[in-house]
Amino acid sequence: MKVLVIGGVAAGTKAAAKIKRQNRSAEVKILTQSADISYAGCGLPYYVGGMIESREELIVNTPEKYTGLTGVEVVTRCEVTSVNFQAKTVTALCQGQTWLESYDKLVIATGATPFVPQVEGIRLPGVFTMRTPDDAIALRAYVQDRHCRSAVVVGAGFIGLEIAENLQAQGLAVTVIDAADQILPKIFDPEMAGYARRRLRQNGIRVLTGTPLSEITGTERADGVLAGGSRIGADLVVLAIGIRPATTFLDGSGLAMEKGVIVVDEMMRTNIPDVYAAGDCALVRNQQTHQPQWSAMGSTANITARALACTMTGTETPYGGCLGTGVVRLGEGFNAGRTGLTEAQAREAGYEPVTVVCASDDKAHYYPGSSFFMTKLIADRSTHQLLGIQVLGSAVDKMVDIAVTGIAAGLTLEAFNSLDYSYAPPFSTAIHPFVQACLVLENKLSGAMTSMPPADYAAGAAKDYQVVDVLPKPTIAGAKWVDLAQVNGPVEGLDRDAKLLLVCNRGRRAYLLQNRLRHFGYTQTVVLEGGVTMNEVKVQFAGAAIPPDEIKRVKGLGCLQDKRYPDCFNVRVITRNGKITSEEQRKIAEAAELFGTGEVTMTTRLTLEVQGVPYANLDALMTFLNDAGLETGGTGSKVRPVVSCKGTTCQYGLIDTFQLSQKLHDLFYIGYHDVVLPHKFKLAVGGCPNNCVKPNLNDLGIVGQRIPEINMAKCRGCQVCQIEKTCPIGAAKLVDGKLQIDADLCNHCGRCVSKCPFKAIEESTYGYKVYIGGRWGKKVAEGKPLSRIFTSEEEVLALVERAILFYRDEGITGERFADTIARLGFDYVEDKLLNGSIDKDSILKKTVVGGAKC
Missing domain, CATH: 3.90.480.20 (Sulfite Reductase Hemoprotein; domain 2)
Structure with a gap:
């Protein structure tokens, strides 16, 4: 038996290897268009981010290694151009030559290609897709070689969000745009997607939905996009809009396809005898709805390819269908996972879905590093059968995998209640977090809890409700706060027949209060599912x-x-x-x-x-x-927005103040935004000693310098010295016929450079003077310069961070940096900043109370 496999990535190599193991006498050959086979397509974003260091780590097998392990022949750089199903032959273009290959059985595993919209600028350098190792390698190299600082990712699906996270890990400011009105469209319900979007924003990734791409801008290379009527500047653009099946070579061949995806039965057979298909080019079935579904996932590709191989070699192995399972990392410690039907899909499939959104600890709450899951469960109201799950948090895969098993087995919510799941404080809770979510939904179904889903709250369902704050201390402005521990009867200020929306941090305390209030005769209490963690709760004032x-x-x-x-x-x-x-x-x-x-x-x-x-x-x-990519703020006990003069756009400017201040903004206003300091901390950058933005009246001020260097051999001791004449502050003087510059007077403005006709001062050193301890306001203080002149941006940025950390460590609540310096002494502070040891990790772990009033 001769088996020909078209495609050599996930499904193709899996099918070929299994066929060869099942039937060692079979002749199995792979034809693949790429130079690589069996590469880790799902790992490409993590190569971009640097977590996967080398190209070699992305390649699961080389053709030679694969052939040695399996006995399968591999032909690379071989593009199949047509198939004659009657003659059982394949025509291919291999390294410039046309090749005709016969087969007894054929496996089509050609996968998919990125969708590239036909908009202006699409072929500019700096525009990338993400499908092959070469794509990832080119993107990472472009970022590094061009020192890119910003990116636009088009598409807010799994791949787009993974690319966004990894570009951010490389230090880029990232904007994600999508034409849909939410991220992860058709994968997550809107309220779960909304929560994920807020978390992405909190992590510094800008997300714009309802923003279709209309153009990529730039001339020699991409410099941004036009989307949703606005221009977004960027150093590069990544297209992660979606994929299309790589099956155009089969058009008109008689092979049954829907929108280019090959139709197969449960045995992965096509409508053509002896022809099978698997992977991203094949259309499978949804296990719950039994409707066709395109499941372009590496997991589906491997599972279906193995089943196909078993069937082809005599052991019929049906594929039971997909559930739409997926998981994605969205940031450090924050992931998203899902399986089964969304609420909307369940309704479309004829179910009467009932849902709950709830939070549960991911491990014992007292164990270091514990966090929580935010889970949405979907079940059928009449049968209580589990239909789907969406979960956001840390180890979301364990929650999703339990749901996969339960949905596949047709289990009800109650079937999970007594299952013996693993427990120890570092791993889980005594009642598994999945079971906790089931119990909450069971309480809702039984009427033990009456609750309002986040989607209903966002739609205005709580308009007529009085908001009751059930957090441990008053938190929700304008709400009636109730101390749960003190509720042993009717609560003053709460009418027993009033509509009461009970809101806590995540939902549990609100449920406990509802239980008590019901006992005391309150008739219209409703728990807000997910509390203030999931919902943006506002009480309107008049x-x-x-x-x-x-x-x-x-x-x-x-x-x-x-x-x-x-x-x-x-x-x-x-x-x-x-x-x-x-x-x-x-x-x-x-x-x-x-x-x-x-x-x-x-x-x-x-x-x-x-x-x-x-x-x-x-x-x-x-x-x-x-x-629009803008933010409000600039108050509190933290690093304040950076100010800058015009820098090199001013005739006297010595340094690129905008570039330096942008780095300061990114590193310390944004990067240290959650770091509380004893008081406010202001930064300013001046391009020259003119000090237009008064850097020395800030907690830390940076001033551009140009230090002249005299070549005494070229000094002629002219009667009228052009350097002496030029110096605006009189630091340059002729003494005994030779030029001298008083180091104590010179402010390093650099205006004397190149003014000598005999080139006595042509050389100079650009640098930075740093002032510490300045302030304006009620108690004006002029900062004092450090004794060193710094000669690189890197030195300055490191010093700024050391100053912020030092202030956090040794400052006292309510005192400005100037007060800290006055209390400890300038010499001590300077020595600490220039020479001392500063333990960043331990300082950032300290608890600091801020004293800024504005």
């Missing part, structure tokens, strides 16, 4: 009713109350060192018109303030700005 705690909270988000009005705020928009794009300018102006008075003011810290925003508009304004 006019002057906004309480001080809420004013303080929104102030921390950059919203400063306009004292002329009881419910209006001026919202501070961070401009990243004072430079923003024209598109961002337009978005800020549009935001001012939509949500405020239409006015925008500038602050002394080079931020912009949208004026007169009513309290009710704050959330919408901040969402609008976030979608």
Whole structure:
């Protein structure tokens, strides 16, 4: 028997190897278009991020190694151009020559190719897809060679989000766009996708949905995209929009296909005798709905290829169908997994789905590193049969895999309750988190708990409810706080017949309160599923009713109350060192018109303030700005937004202040955004000693320097010295006929360089002077310069981090950095910053209470 396999990645190599093991006398040959076989396609994003270091690690087998292990012949760089099913022959183009190959049985495992939209700029350098090792290698090399700092990823599916995480790991600012109105479309229900999107944003990845790609911009190479009516600048673009089956060579051949995907039965047989298909080019069945489903997953490819091989060699092995199982890493310690039907799919399939969103610990809560799962379970209301799961958290695969087994076996929720799952504090909870989710849904089905799903809350279902805060301490502004431990009867301020929405951190305390309140005669209590962790809970205020705690909270988000009005705020928009794009300018102006008075003011810290925003508009304004890649803030006991002068665009500028301040912004305003300091910490960068932005009046100021170097051999001692004449501060003098520069007077402005006609000063060193301990405000203090002149950006960035860490470690709550320096002594602080040991990890683990009031 001669078996020909077209395609040599997951399904092709799996099928060929198994066929050869089942029938050692069979002649098995693989024809593959690539130079590689059996590569780790799912590992490509992690090569981009550097977790997989070398190309060799991506290649599971070389052709030679594979042939030696299996006995299968492999022909690489061989593109099959047509198949004659009547003659049982395949025509291929192999290394420039046409090749005709016969077969007894044929396996088509050609996989899929990336979908590339036909928009302008699609073929510019800097535009990448992600399907082969060469794609990943080219992308990583481009990032490194061109020192890329920003990227746009088009597509918010599994691959797109994995690429985004790994590009961020390489230090890039990443924007993900998708034409759909949510991330992970058709994979996760909207509320779960919304929670994942918020977490991505918190991790620094910008996510724009409802934003279709219309153009890739650039001339010599890609420099951004036009999408959703706006331009987004970027150093590179990755297309992860989707894939298409690689089957165009089979068009018109008589092989049954749907939208290019090969139709197969449960034995992976096509409509043509002796022809089979598996992998990303084959259409399988959904195990629950029994409808055709394209399952372009490496797991499906391997499973179906093995079953195909067994069937082909005499042991009929049907494939039971897929469940749409998938798992994706979204960031450090945060992953997403799912299997089965979504709520919408279950309804479409004829079920009456009932759902619950709940949180459960992923291991014993007291064990180091413990976290939680946010789980959505879907079951059939009448039978309680498990239909699907979506879960966000750490080790989500264990939750998903239990659900896979349960769905495949047709189990009800109750069937899981007494299963003997493994338990020890480092691994799980005594009642498994999956079982906990089942129990919560069972309580909802039985009526023991009445709850509101996040989707209903987001749609406005709680409009007529009084919000009851059940967190351990008052947290939800405007809500009635109830101390759960003290509820032993009716609660003052809560009407027994009122509609009460009970809200806690994740849902458990709210359920406990509901249980007690029911006992005391409360008739309309509803638990908000997922609590404030899952939902963005807001209590609307009217006019002057906004309480001080809420004013303080929104102030921390950059919203400063306009004292002329009881419910209006001026919202501070961070401009990243004072430079923003024209598109961002337009978005800020549009935001001012939509949500405020239409006015925008500038602050002394080079931020912009949208004026007169009513309290009710704050959330919408901040969402609008976030979608444009902008953010509000700039308050609190932390590193504040960086200010910068014009730098090299000024005639006196000595350093690229925008470049340096952008790095400071990324590393310390963004990178240290969650690091609490004893007080605010302000950074400023000046391009020269003119000090236009007053760097020495900041906690840490950086000033560009140009240090002249005299070539005494070329000094002629001219009667009128051009250097002496040029020096603006009189540091250069002729002494005994030779030029001298007073080091104590020279401010390193560099204006004397190249002014001598005899080239006595042609050489100079560019550098940075650093001031520490400055401030303006109630107690103005001028910073003092460190004794060193730094000659590289790397030295300056390292020093800034050391200063922030030192301040966090040795500062006292409420004192500015200037106060810390005055208390400890400048010499001590300078020695510590320049020479001392600073343990970053231990300092960041400290608990620090901030003292900034604004």
